[in-house]
């Protein structure tokens with residue numbers, strides 16, 4: 001075999017660059033794994049603080065080794081600046097640390113978190129753009145407490161944190177590969193595979209809500225049209241029900257009575273509540289949404305082949321009214337149906353605490 005001078009052979013130069021890149025990547029992954037294992041050995045099962053930054057509320061709690069929230073506090077999310085949010089995070093950490101011997105802090109935030117789990121690259125609800133959140137929060141905690149809290153703070157995407165919590169303490173326990181879908185105003189996604197959270201190469205995997213399901217469909221905030229979350233989410237539920245009510249359809253009479261005739265007040269939670277009370281229009285809208293949920297899950301099964309889908313978030317309060325139609329649509333749409341094992345579709349178990357429980361647990365070096 002002849003070896004050509006890389007300077008003369010562009011293909012050889014490209015191969016050499018690729019080899020170097022692979023080596024760098026493997027080195028980084030190995031370092032991260034060693035750091036995490038060291039962290040776990042040091043921290044063990046001590047209580048940790050989890051902070052869940054929502055669009056309107058900051059919820060925080062002290063979480064024990066069994067995923068139980070043993071103390072909690074909350075604040076409104078400041079809308080003024082990124083710094084104001086960081087101040088609030090440090091404030092709740094100070095409050096919780098005063099009564100508990102905590103070892104680490106995990107922060108769950110909506111948006112893209114970098115692969116190092118320290119910066120928020122982009123957040124849809126907050127003024128965070130390339131925000132070095134870990135550093136900023138650690139500095140503020142040091143200023144307030146006059147010391148650090150144990151090991152480094154960890155920042156995680158909120159849906160990833162929720163997925164991790166369901167894996168460790170909820171509907172995904174013991175599953176070797178599972179996908180968690182959080183149906184809130186939009187769709188949050190996370191996947192755990194062989195005991196590790198799947199973050200992707202750049203830390204931004206799991207944005208399933210923006211898979212295009214309906215080309216040319218409803219406009220999405222992300223800039224595209226027809227994203228899954230425009231058809232299966234709290235926002236979608238509200239929009240469909242409002243459309244029905246605004247047309248003056250007698251079918252929507254029950255929904256309108258619930259909101260005193262104010263069409264704009266028909267939001268996702270109103271529809272879910274009405275459906276649980278047996279309102280036929282609400283049940284119909286929810287059934288349709290369950291169908292879209294099932295189609296999206298079938299797409300995910302084709303790509304990812306998980307053993308279980310765990311469905312959480314506010315809309316999942318509808319329970320079987322949502323999951324029944326979702327399972328039906330899933331079976332109808334699944335590729336190679338009848339000739340492959342089918343993933344289970346189950347409800348999440350941790351409720352609205354999932355984000356903060358997962359963030360706290362991840363800060364102990366898991367995931």
Ligand SMILES: [Zn+2]
Pocket residue numbers: 209210220221222223224227
């Ligand atoms: Zn989108």
